[in-house]
Amino acid sequence: MALEINRLGGALGAELRGLDLSDPLGGNLLETVRQAFVDHSVLVFRDQTLTPEQLVTFSGLFGESVPHLLEGFQHEENPKIFLISNVQEDGKPKGAIYAGQYWHSDLSYMPLPALGSMLNAVEIPKTGGDTMFANMYLAYETLSDTMKTLIADLQAMHDYTHAYDTVFSKLPGRPPMTEAEKMKVPPVTHPIVRTHPDSGRKALYVNPGFTAGIVGMTEDEGRAILEFLFAHATRPEFIYRHQWQPRDLVFWDNRCLMHRAVADYDMAEPRHMHRATIQGDAPHQ
Ligand code: OGA
Numbered sequence: 525m526a527l528e529i530n531r532l533g534g535a536l537g538a539e540l541r542g543l544d545l546s547d548p549l550g551g552n553l554l555e556t557v558r559q560a561f562v563d564h565s566v567l568v569f570r571d572q573t574l575t576p577e578q579l580v581t582f583s584g585l586f587g588e589s590v591p592h593l594l595e596g597f598q599h600e601e602n603p604k605i606f607l608i609s610n611v612q613e614d615g616k617p618k619g620a621i622y623a624g625q626y627w628h629s630d631l632s633y634m635p636l637p638a639l640g641s642m643l644n645a646v647e648i649p650k651t652g653g654d655t656m657f658a659n660m661y662l663a664y665e666t667l668s669d670t671m672k673t674l675i676a677d678l679q680a681m682h683d684y685t686h687a688y689d690t691v692f693s694k695l696p697g698r699p700p701m702t703e704a705e706k707m708k709v710p711p712v713t714h715p716i717v718r719t720h721p722d723s724g725r726k727a728l729y730v731n732p733g734f735t736a737g738i739v740g741m742t743e744d745e746g747r748a749i750l751e752f753l754f755a756h757a758t759r760p761e762f763i764y765r766h767q768w769q770p771r772d773l774v775f776w777d778n779r780c781l782m783h784r785a786v787a788d789y790d791m792a793e794p795r796h797m798h799r800a801t802i803q804g805d806a807p808h809q
């Protein structure tokens with residue numbers, strides 16, 4: 525079957541049909557997939573049941589695979605696969621249960637944030653549990669020239685503990701971070717506007733989850749500008765909302781998108797995903 529590429533929305537996203545990702549991508553298929561990733565930022569592959577090994581191999585075509593910061597939710601066959609899951613085993617969730625229920629870009633709190641992430645849906649609820657993606661190229665491009673000039677050379681602080689303080693600490697069963705855990709994720713700074721290494725386009729690179737302030741501004745000034753940018757970047761016309769089908773594999777670009785999980789499903793229904801994370805480079809202006 526020939527490869528078919530169908531756009532999934534006005535803002536971003538495409539579905540690639542006709543590929544079995546458990547097989548090596550022969551001929552120029554890898555190049556086609558790479559180009560589609562640059563063009564659409566979210567790629568959806570239907571009907572993929574990859575073993576942990578196969579998912580790590582596929583993600584390895586795009587960069588080095590990085591294990592997740594949180595321990596205890598790795599796949600038992602391969603620690604590079606992280607489990608996002610509400611499925612319980614012996615009264616404990618098998619994976620991270622309330623993952624990503626706020627706009628964020630994966631690992632933006634690290635000096636080398638994630639290039640991209642992949643989720644392969646093993647089990648999904650009958651309804652709900654979508655994942656939303658916001659196009660940060662469009663968010664940048666639709667700013668006024670005056671705002672673009674204001675933020676052109678600014679750096680923002682990214683801090684994992686910010687998400688912990690504002691989001692995670694309100695979730696059930698999340699004890700406060702220990703000092704030892706905090707030491708592993710000291711705050712980092714990244715440019716507010718980053719140039720994508722493959723497309724050459726500029727994208728906004730701040731997110732409500734992890735961006736804690738703007739370097740050189742008071743907390744109030746930074747917060748006001750960030751709140752504006754967050755509201756602007758999440759306008760409906762910049763968003764693709766993915767409604768999962770069983771066995772979907774979704775691959776997204778963290779360098780030009782934010783994403784968030786939508787927690788509107790019945791927790792009695794299993795939602796179980798395998799996730800691979802791909803190391804990126806240091807964001808540059
Ligand atoms: C993630 C994430 C969202 C979801 O895996 O990085 O944010 O919908 N997941 O599970």
Ligand code: MN
Binds near residue numbers: 628630
């Ligand atoms: Mn995420």
